[in-house]
Amino acid sequence: MLMEISREYLRAEMERVGAHPASFPIFEKKADVILLKVFGVISPGANVIKQEMLSLGGDAVVHKNAVDCKVERSDVILMGTKKQYEALLKKLDRANYFGLQEVRKKLKDYLEKKKPDHVESPWGRRITFERTRLMGIINVTPDSFFAGSRKEDLKQALQAASDMIENGADILDIGGLSTRPGSEPVGEEEELKRVVPAVKAIRQEFPQIPISVDTYRAKVAKEALDAGADIINDISGLQFDENLVKVVAEYKAPLVLMHIKGTPKDMQKNPHYDDVVREIAEYFCERMEFAVSSGVRPESIILDPGIGFGKNYEHNLEILSRLKEFKSFKKPLLIGASRKTFIGKALGDLPPEERLEGTLAVTALCALSGVDIVRVHDVKENRRVLDIVEAVKCRGRS
Template sequence: MIMELTLDFLIKEMEKVGAHFDSFSIFLRKSRIIPLKIFDITSPTANILKQEMLSIGGDVVVHKNVVNCGINKNDVILLGTKKHYDILIKKLENINYFDIPKVYNLLKNFFEKDKVSYIESPWKRKIIFDRTLIMGIINVTPDSFYANSRKINLEEILNTAKYMIENKVDIIDIGGQSTRPGSDPVDEEEEINRVIPAVKIIRENFSNIFISVDTYRARVAEKAIELGADMINDISGFRFDDNLVKVISEYKIPYVLMHMKGTPKDMQINPYYDDVIKEIYEFFLERLNYAEGYRVDLDKVIIDPGIGFGKRYEDNLEILARITEFKSLKKPILIGASRKSFIGKVLGDIPPEERLEGTLGVTALCALKDVDIVRVHDVKENKRVIDVIEAIKCIRSS
């Protein structure tokens, strides 16, 4: 009898075989091919990488014209186990020509840096990334795309927060203006008048809950933080208000950095990408570099690829299918797909009110792929899905 094993259960199977515990890490380093794409390197560099990887049992995918340097620069894909990369990094350490130092630094940083295990707010409340967390949506707006998420008066807001907390929500996200496709921004004072009383009443009644505020405006963010908000969830990636980055830096507040092409008003007017994953990834790198320039604590930044924000139907599906690739940035990942239009399209153009099951499917996928946070309207139902997935995942490591 012969059987291909699931890598998640390799340790358990090695125990059954009777292997020595001290050898487990050695076998794990040899067990999985890690495909790493490195962008924009010279042909001589690509040829060197190819030969070095072949010499140790790995390989490199290169352009067909690289061998004779018929192309100046291109991308490459390295194929190797962790053991292969450990050997390669040592080999490249003392090679100081072509793009080898660049490749060395990229590989070294990739394998040495880890995602943070938790994030703490200025008020000492924490979110711990030991499972997929639930962020519950409270829209203090009259016009958000899903009517049941709209909570206008303080009693509704407080009751909704109470219900979410009873159903084990991890984060409550309060938004004061709709960012649905085609929407216009509300006046800043109106947003303040909507958001601040909601933050105040939730914080006064629930001192331990982690509160996020969905805003791209510095004044709204600062007022919310002063009342006890723990995180700012910004759809603009610091692009709509130049002062927001200063507020995030000053208060050392956790921050969700989201990708969006355009603005809510125009983002769904013929969006186009040559390579949606690459373009979003480059956006994150540029924005993280921008934030670092203002001394934002990058260990408190969460990334969100922005499902439905300037994305075509197929872009949303590809982002979800390839979501683990964004883990290369070593940042916690948030996905906000709840009841969005691409789910409706998958299921035959059904309205937001009928998209719960589709949302739960996305949540299950995210939990299986170890996405850190899902932002949802329906806390209880999504939490139950995650609990089942997490129970299955626990078997892998038990």
């Protein structure tokens, strides 16, 4: 009999074989073929990389015309184990030509960087990422796309917070400005009147729960942080208010950088990408560089590819099917897909009120893909999904 075994169960199967425990890390290194894509390598360099990978027992995919340099540059897909990549680094160490030192640096950074195991708020509250965390949505607005999330007074907001905490929320996300497709922003003073009292009330009633504030305005962020908020969740990726980055840096607050194409008013007017994953990844690189150069702590950045923000149905599905690629940034990853339009379309054009089951399916997918935070309207149901997925995942770690 011959059977393929799951990678997650390799250690358990090695124990059954009776292998020496000291050998486990060695075999685990050999067991994973890691696919890495390097963009825009000049063709002679791409050919060198391919030959070196072949010599190490791995391989590399290059453009069909790179071998005779009929194209100036080629993307390269590396196919190797961690051990083979470590050997490639040694081979490239002395290769001071064809841009190979830049490739070496990128590969070295990828292999050595680790995702932070937690973020810490200005007030000392920690969110750890040993499992997928649940962020409950509290919209102190009259016009958010899902009516069930609207809380139009403090009493409703406090009750929602209480229910979410009781049902297993790890974070509460408070928003006072609807960013649904086609929406016009309310004024800054109106957003402040909605958000800050809600943050103060929830913080007073529930001193330990981490609070995120969904805003792109610097003044709202500052007053919310002063009121006890912990995280700034910015749909604009620091694009809509030039002063927001200064506030985040000053307070050393965790920051969610989300990808958006356009503005909420126009983002869903025929959004187009030549390569949606690559373009979001390039956006993340540029926005993270800007944030860090402006004083934001790199270990405090959380990435959100922005489901539904300037993406059509196919774009959203591709993002969800390729979550592993966004994890290559070694940053905590947040997904907010709860009850969104693409779920309704996949289920036959259902309205937001009938998209719970589809949302739960996406939550399970995210948890299995190692997403760090899922942002949802329905905490109890999503908590149960996460608990089941975590129980199954733990079997492979036991």
